[in-house]
Amino acid sequence: MSIQEPFSEGASLAHVLDPRGKIVVAALFSILVAVARTYEVALGGLVLSLVFLALARLPLGKVVVRLLAVNSFIFFLWIVLPFTYPGEAVWRWGPLVATREGLIFAGLITLKSNAIIIALMALIATAPIVTLGQALHQLRLPDKLCHLLLFTYRYLYVFEDEYRLLVQAMKIRGFKPRTNLHTYRSYAYLAAMLLVRSLDRAERVFQAMRCRGFHGTFYSLKSFSWQRRDGIFLAASLLALVALLSLSWLHPMLLVRTS
Amino acid sequence: MSEPLIELININFAYPGAPRPVFQDFNFELLPGKHLGLIGPNGCGKTTMLHLIMGLLRPQGGHIVIFGEEVKQEKDFIKVRQKVGLLFQNADDQLFCPTVIEDVAFGPLNQGKSPAEAVSIARETMARLGLAGFEDRVTYKLSGGEKKLVSLATVLAMEPQLLLLDEPTTGLDEATRHRLVHILQDLDIAYMIVSHEQDFLNHTVKECCHVHKHCCHPTTMAPGGKEV
Numbered sequence: 001m002s003i004q005e006p007f008s009e010g011a012s013l014a015h016v017l018d019p020r021g022k023i024v025v026a027a028l029f030s031i032l033v034a035v036a037r038t039y040e041v042a043l044g045g046l047v048l049s050l051v052f053l054a055l056a057r058l059p060l061g062k063v064v065v066r067l068l069a070v071n072s073f074i075f076f077l078w079i080v081l082p083f084t085y086p087g088e089a090v091w092r093w094g095p096l097v098a099t100r101e102g103l104i105f106a107g108l109i110t111l112k113s114n115a116i117i118i119a120l121m122a123l124i125a126t127a128p129i130v131t132l133g134q135a136l137h138q139l140r141l142p143d144k145l146c147h148l149l150l151f152t153y154r155y156l157y158v159f160e161d162e163y164r165l166l167v168q169a170m171k172i173r174g175f176k177p178r179t180n181l182h183t184y185r186s187y188a189y190l191a192a193m194l195l196v197r198s199l200d201r202a203e204r205v206f207q208a209m210r211c212r213g214f215h216g217t218f219y220s221l222k223s224f225s226w227q228r229r230d231g232i233f234l235a236a237s238l239l240a241l242v243a244l245l246s247l248s249w250l251h252p253m254l255l256v257r258t259s
Numbered sequence: 260m261s262e263p264l265i266e267l268i269n270i271n272f273a274y275p276g277a278p279r280p281v282f283q284d285f286n287f288e289l290l291p292g293k294h295l296g297l298i299g300p301n302g303c304g305k306t307t308m309l310h311l312i313m314g315l316l317r318p319q320g321g322h323i324v325i326f327g328e329e330v331k332q333e334k335d336f337i338k339v340r341q342k343v344g345l346l347f348q349n350a351d352d353q354l355f356c357p358t359v360i361e362d363v364a365f366g367p368l369n370q371g372k373s374p375a376e377a378v379s380i381a382r383e384t385m386a387r388l389g390l391a392g393f394e395d396r397v398t399y400k401l402s403g404g405e406k407k408l409v410s411l412a413t414v415l416a417m418e419p420q421l422l423l424l425d426e427p428t429t430g431l432d433e434a435t436r437h438r439l440v441h442i443l444q445d446l447d448i449a450y451m452i453v454s455h456e457q458d459f460l461n462h463t464v465k466e467c468c469h470v471h472k473h474c475c476h477p478t479t480m481a482p483g484g485k486e487v
Contacts, residue, residue: 130357130397150357157399158351204352207315211345212417213369215337221361221374 007058007125014056018230019127019135025237026123030116032241040247042108045115048240052122063121070117074110081106129153134222147218155201162197166190262327263288264421264449265312270321272304272311280472281307285321287468287475289421289451294443296460296467297453298478303470305453306348309423313345326420341370344419348426350406351399359385359401359409360394366417384416385409388442404435411442422450428459 009015014022033045053063087101124132133150137143170186177183267287273280281304289295297305310316311323314336323330325339347353356362363381364374372380385391388408393401401409407427414422428436436459443450443463454460460467468475 133357151355154355154357154399201352204347204349205355207310207313208345208347208353209355209365210315211313211340211347212366212413213337213340214365215369219365219368219374219377221364221368221378 005125005128006062007056007121008128010057010126012055012057012126013229013233014052014122014126016229017233018224018226019131020139020224020226021230021234021237022123022127023132023135023139025234025241026119028241029119029123029237032244033112033115033119036112036248037108038248039108039111041244042111042115044244044247046111046118048244049115049118049122051240052119056122056126058121058126063118066121067114067117070113071110074113077109078106081109131222134220135224137220138222138224143218155198155205158201159194159198163190163194166193261291263290263324264293264326265289266322266324267308267311268322268324270311270318270323272307272316272318282318283472285473285475289449291449293449293451293466294464295449295451296464297451297470297475298455298457298460298467299470304472305470306425308470308475309345309425309451309453312339312423313343314339341417342419343421343423344414344417346411346414346422346424346427348429350403350410353410353413354398354401354406356398358394359390359396359398362398362409363412363416366413370417380416380418381412384412388412388415389438403430404432404438407431407435408438408442411439420448422446422448424450424452424454426453426455428454428456 029045029048033042036042036045082098082102083096085099085102085105087099089097090100090103091098127135130150130153133146133153136149137146167190170190175186177187265288267285270282270285270287271280272282272285285304287308297308299305307316311318312325314330314333326342328335330336330339354362356365360378360381363385364377367377367380368374382391382394385393388411390405390408390412393405393409396405398406398409411427427439431439440459440462443452452460452464467478469478
């Protein structure tokens with residue numbers, strides 16, 4: 001199995017907290033940081049996310065590896081943004097001109113993304129997907145979306161297996177990916193075959209569900225228990241988020257600098 | 260003689276676009292308490308027959324009578340599915356809930372049981388099948404044999420009066436096959452098994468039927484499984 005949830009198991013505070021509280025905090029935090037336009041808020045968010053990370057006590061090595069993966073995308077922003085953003089030139093190389101505003105903007109995006117990813121790792125990745133689905137259901141997210149999440153997750157493994165079988169079948173008949181039409185066509189067949197199979201699979205799963213009396217409503221067995229520590233966590237996090245928000249109000253001038 | 264559990268009367272059925280019909284004036288009946296094996300080459304209509312009984316496929320002609328009542332529409336079949344359980348060939352089609360206990364409780368919940376009742380029924384059923392302790396196991400991480408037994412538990416938890424099994428032994432190891440044989444031998448309800456494995460059928464059913472286009476002929480077996 002190559003799809004795993006390494007962060008979902010543990011005994012830290014972040015692992016035992018009620019997932020509903022964590023989802024609410026993570027969602028508010030992400031929105032707040034995503035719309036932030038000042039370094040104060042972005043840095044504050046990064047600090048707060050590190051506090052969450054400390055609560056989750058995740059293995060730092062794995063956290064860094066994940067952050068590197070995310071930052072490899074952000075790297076492309078650093079290649080493009082400073083040279084395309086209008087503003088005061090700070091560096092020239094031939095026809096390329098890097099602007100001060102572009103660099104500041106790229107830095108802000110980097111800070112914000114890392115803060116959000118760290119917070120999500122600490123708060124969301126510390127619960128198994130299944131629990132998250134059920135928690136979202138309890139938070140009154142529409143049934144269809146919750147079940148879409150759970151079904152996608154459940155059958156991801158099946159499709160991964162089917163994909164691997166098909167790739168194996170191609171390999172044992174000597175298939176080697178090259179830059180030619182045969183390769184592209186074979187990959188197209190592979191994708192199409194997976195699609196057709198998933199359609200068939202969906203049909204059979206639905207049949208099996210109907211055979212067991214399914215008539216459109218899901219009943220949940222799971223009940224979460226909201227405890228005192230969850231209340232404390234939610235209250236403390238909300239306070240911290242308000243403090244974060246006030247950072248941008250305290251310096252209204254800074255709002256303009258990067259926009 | 261008591262009333263048949265299932266009667267298929269003059270059934271006509273063809274898959275859309277297929278050159279030949281699967282069933283033409285097909286007749287079949289299953290009596291209470293019977294343990295029947297369905298045999299025949301690939302594509303002769305064994306699975307189709309089970310799907311017709313469950314209402315997953317609709318015949319183009321003929322009558323289906325189950326527990327003495329004719330079933331025609333989806334709402335009739337909804338009632339049938341409360342009393343007849345179908346074990347699918349592929350366990351991955353049957354198990355869709357994240358954890359085992361949720362999957363086994365899915366049927367009872369649909370039958371209107373409360374979550375507490377559903378959980379206790381699920382636990383009982385699992386204990387009966389030797390699956391105690393599997394409650395919080397994640398369904399997709401089970402082995403092939405475990406998946407099959409859990410699938411069976413999900414069907415039996417609905418306390419069906421009739422069980423239909425579609426090639427239950429496919430891909431099972433010897434130990435799981437043995438467990439399945441014992442479970443079926445202990446069942447006190449009627450069941451029909453589609454299988455290509457004569458040896459498995461010898462241990463689980465007393466009578467086998469060849470599925471043909473028009474009928475489903477019993478082939479009585481002598482002890483030892485030889486056809487006579």
